[in-house]
Amino acid sequence: MDIKKIISEMTLEEKASLCSGRDFWHTKAVERLGVPDMMMCDGPHGLRKQVGEGDHLGINESIETVCYPTASALASSFDREVLTELGEALGEECQAEDVGMLLGPGLNMKRSPLCGRNFEYFSEDPYLAGEVGAAYVQGLQSKGVAACAKHFAANNQETRRMSGTSNMDERTLREIYLPAFEAVVKKGKTRGIMCAYNGINGVFCAENKKLLTDILRDEWGYDGMVVTDWGAVKDRVKGIEAGLDLEMPGGAGVQDQAIVDAVKNGTLDEAKLDQAVENVLRLVSDYMEQRKPETTADREKYAQISRRLEEQCAVLLKNDGILPLAKEKNVLFIGEFAEKPRYQGGGSSHINVPHVTGAFTCAKEAGCPVSFEMGYLVHEDESREELMKKAVERAKEADAAVIFAGLPDAYESEGGDREHMNIPETQNELIRAVAAVQPNTIVVLHGGSSMVLPWFDKVSAVLHMHLGGQETGAAAVNLLYGDVNPSGKLAETWPLRLEDNPSYLNFPGEDGVVEYREGIYIGYRYYDKKKMDVRFPFGYGLSYTTFEYSDIKADKAAMQDTDTLTVSMRVKNTGSRKGKEAVQLYVRDEESTVGRPVRELKGFCKVELEPGEEKEVTFTLDKRAFAYYEPKIQDWFVESGVFHIEIGSSSRDIRAELPVEVTGTKEIPITFTYTSTVGELMKTEKGRAFMQKMMGASADRQAKVEDENLRHMGEGSEKIAQSMMVEMPLRSIVSFGRMTWEQLDALIAMLNS
């Protein structure tokens, strides 16, 4: 396509019209100029292609296909390859189905365990979300299908999701809510971005120039297309001005007319519209160039991939040694989820799946002596006494009992937030009753976010399967019986109770306004800073084998923030089973003048080891690993000093650390005013020189008198006086009679010159 030529030949009406969808899932064609339409579909963890009536709520039918583990599971793999493999499989299927763009991945941070859509999001940590998100995008786009990272940005709850505003300070936005998007733009090279429904600090994302142009395009260099979330447009003309290209699903043409009118009456520069048209056309043109209509979808193969990926994502939360189960043991499987697992969430990502594996059937087919009791019904909140009684009776006789439990559909979905972190009380009662008679009680959990586990101390083992896709039952059996060794680690902290969560007092906000008052302290950044106990820390997960870490090394002990640092460490499998370990690297700033989390994840890798085998893992860190976002310079800033590189098996299981001296190469210019302090003044060379000269002899005389006074004030008084001096505003020097206003003005002018 000669895009510039096409634009020059388009009428104003055609241009405006191209900036909204033809229907729920297609861009418009401009036949007279040879521009075809292009289909886009939800994702992200399967292909939701609707051929009949379209909707964005997961109501109407879509084609039958394979459902993969959802994002909250996928991030727990801590494995970029898992995400790339999924992206590739989805890309192939999109090609087979002639879909040009898949609407995913979802990159919003898990601010609260209550967000109804947490199952669709990766993590509470922006680095992890960005890395796995970029790997997914690379996999998908390697097959010639555009990704569409969503929902840009700060869409962290479902309450008032279409009209609310997420309010936060600049550091919080830059350090927590934007970096995952930055990574999929810069590293993943995503060709699509979907803007969120909500606003940020009162400006809707769909008309937010700072977000869609200043940051996304000017700072990050994004040159792809920006689409609305479905129905997110408010003022279409403002949207075009802000950098929003395509409106979906596209209404009856009212908004297109508004664009035409605005250009005609001079309120919208046509060049802005041309830019939006160009971005849409480039996406369509890439689609045309990369289409491979001869591709066939191999759904048998995708089902196998879905199972293998889920096996890498499941997290072993507790094991007193009962797992893996010996295959000859008589095991009672209990619970409706043992046959009909919960494997995906509700809403726009809902995949139409013809076949779901149940763990009980899989175990039976594998020849294990298993039996089944219902125990509870997923959709009933009241316990059925006879079901529970039978399960308890039979559990007594078995060698072990495996209870499949977790969150029912109604407890979490798109469109509404969770009310609490509990699983149904019927299930809690059943687990307690079974554990009271059967010492080998194992709980398998299904759910898209963290839960409260009131019986945790009473059971022998807990295996978390997340919402693990259609093959979650088969994967659970392979993990329970040890054909696969669990290797997932939690991508979000599980607090002991909801009230511990940092957003608790400000979620979901009032009247559509939610203040992110916890700032940068979300997830482990908060729990670590407050030294709080949690149920499971970020990055936690057990294995059937053990790993030993040794020999941490860095290629330098001191560096400038413009250098890179290479850190390596050896990891050995010291157990008797093959296994994979997700090695995590955190950076801790020893001392800082601004508030910073205790540690932040800045690297991870997954390493597979045979028993006795040892490998070296390597990480490369650049400036961003040490920096915080400094609003005063509107840039990332490294404060010179010692940083500690911590490598470990979880955020609270650090196995080795190493100091490195980092020198920042940027300065924060200070503007002095009457309220600047003497301490700030003394930090500058000019300030120190001035003070010395100015106070000179009189300071000496005065110092003697003060020394005398201090002796009378007792021990520690010198320090007290010093800190009082450091905190003193410059204007007080005049109040204390040490300077005239004229002298102070001269001093300030000199400092600011």
Ligand code: BGC
């Ligand atoms: C969701 C998006 C989805 C879109 C299309 C919206 O309601 O927020 O994630 O891609 O619908 O179905």
